[in-house]
Amino acid sequence: MTTASALTRLLKPVSPLAADMSIADVADRLLTPELKAFLSLPIVDSAGRPLGLVSRTTLQDIFMQRFGRDLRGRHAVQEVMNAAPLVVSLDTSLEDAAKQITGQLQYPITEDFILVDAQGLYRGLGTVLDLLKAMEARIAQRNLVLRKALVELKESQAQLVQSEKMASLGQMVAGVAHELNTPLGYVKNNVQLLRELSAPLFELAEAQAALGDCLNDPTCDEARLAMALEVAAEARTKAAPELLLEDFTQLFSDTLYGLEQIAELVVGLKDFARLDRAMSEEVDLNECIRSALVIARNGIKDKAETILQLGELPRIPCAPSQINQVLLNLLNNAAQAIDGFGQILVKTWADDSAVCISVQDSGRGMPPEVLARIFDPFFTTKPVGQGTGLGLSISYKIIQDHGGQIRAASEPGRGTRFLIRLPRPQALPLQRSA
């Protein structure tokens, strides 16, 4: 056992004294160099069981008295020994031994402690200093392990935060990719239709060009001209350009609209990620809300109607990509909290000291015991595998890092409202005119 060997390592195999050894001889023994490190010497009975300890100070006290050595030098040492010494069993753990020793030890420290085996037989001495050193080493080792654990914990926490970020990013990218499919669908189809529909127009143009050539050609005979006229008339009927105009106009305008839609989504993605600038001086939070909504739209549109009441906001310094992450998280949560079709109300306003964003849904709401835990890491009400339980705790951290506050109020059956306050850089004192 490792704990037993810990005490064994402290053991000093000092030869014990017999109970009838004279005090003078003990004193001489104590003066030998190899026993210099010990405060006391052990005394055992004939069976090897410890009887007591005689300390250096006891003998010094005797010898400092006038005629001390002469009067008492011949007495047996057991008369002056401490008959209730510290006896520690070798199979005690280091911690328990330390507890036992510090519990029984008295000031000033004048003795060592006796180490006995399982049968209670004397095996050696241990010194308090060695015990302290062993404890010190043990604690240092513990600290090392703890520090390593702390580092690992921090790393895995950073990894989790990163994976939550990647998960929400992945969700977002998938959502936007899907969102792109609608405009892509009709844009692609429209372009193909335009190609098909324009083919007879080219034929018409060709027939009319041939007719023009005929008319300009003095050598052209009646028969050829009649033929060209007929072909041109046929092509005209077939192409029916007057009927196509409306379709073409519609197809082109829809296609352009679709391309703008696609461009908007791509710009939205770029604005949203804003990987190029971490911290920005002048951010309009209304813009953040709009770009988060572009991204969140696909998750929201079949769950809720979004109502925006955006007030005029001063620009504030913040990390827009982080704020966007918070907003997307709140919007997605809001949509997911709604059964059937509901409403999400997003409001912004500014007061003297802060810019405020409120995201309110008409969803299920939460009971107080859930509400109390929503910002806790790993707390989630979603089924296993959906949601890391980190979304809101990361949002909390982001807002906190910005010096702001995020709070939630909820009522089961009525919905939930999140309120974010981000401080304005230098809240100017109100100019009150006298």
Added chain:
Amino acid sequence: MSEPIRILFVDDEERILRSLALQFRREYEVLTESDPRCALERLKNERVQIIVSDQRMPQMSGAELLAQAREIAPDTLRILLTGYSDLDAAVEALNRGGIFRYLTKPWDQQEMAFTLRQAAQIAARQLQAPKVSAVTPQAALNVLLLDEDASTLDVVAEFCVAGGHRLLRAASLSDAVMLLNSQPIDLLVSDLQVAGEDTAPLLKSLAQAHPRLLSLVVTPFCDTQALLKLINEAQIFRYLPKPIRRGLFDKGLLAAAEQAQIWRAQPAQVVTRLAQQPREERDREKVGSLLGMLGRLRERLIA
């Protein structure tokens, strides 16, 4: 005189509707609705043969719309057209909406035209076919189980006892092919993996060789792409995720039995199942070789 085929497109994006209408107005009578609730109203008053619906719409999901459309007008061929690959939506659209195809946006013009032509052909045959009488005799059916799962066996065995059907079991693909060649099978209940083999090619082959055989897939796998192929290329009747939910499974089996009995009783009844050729080369080859193995069955069907 043939009635023109009417197709109803439903999508909350009007531009999709305009684009589709322009593409198909020459061949079909095209109707469009951007609100699924209006589409349902329309179905109550007008005859429509084919419905093509988007999945994500503010008022109602496409799967829900198609499920309700099936109630109102069971003869319609229902197609889901969506930009989102969403497993739950696909499962719902199949199990409740009994969809003919699951198509994705952006769609391929040719493929869409081809799919609608197939649907229109079935619809045209349906229009000419005599109406089915509501009463169908309770014929005993042959049910083939291709799944080693004990819980599946429990449900299917109980269903067979209750309905007086015959239960056949196969432990491998080759066993199944042998049974399919030796006797007429009405219902097939199969996992997607049996004895380490993929059963999808068999399901796809059966949809071509034996369009009246109804397949119910019970599986722990949930892969949207695989399901889409099973819908389009194997025309499966139900997709039931494992662990099995008893009520859903029972309902599916009963619905399949009812359909099979209608077909048995009315040989002239138009079969509205028509599978698409597998798109991937490898799938096509596997299905082709299985079709060869099912050859005898086909011959018997033709005879």
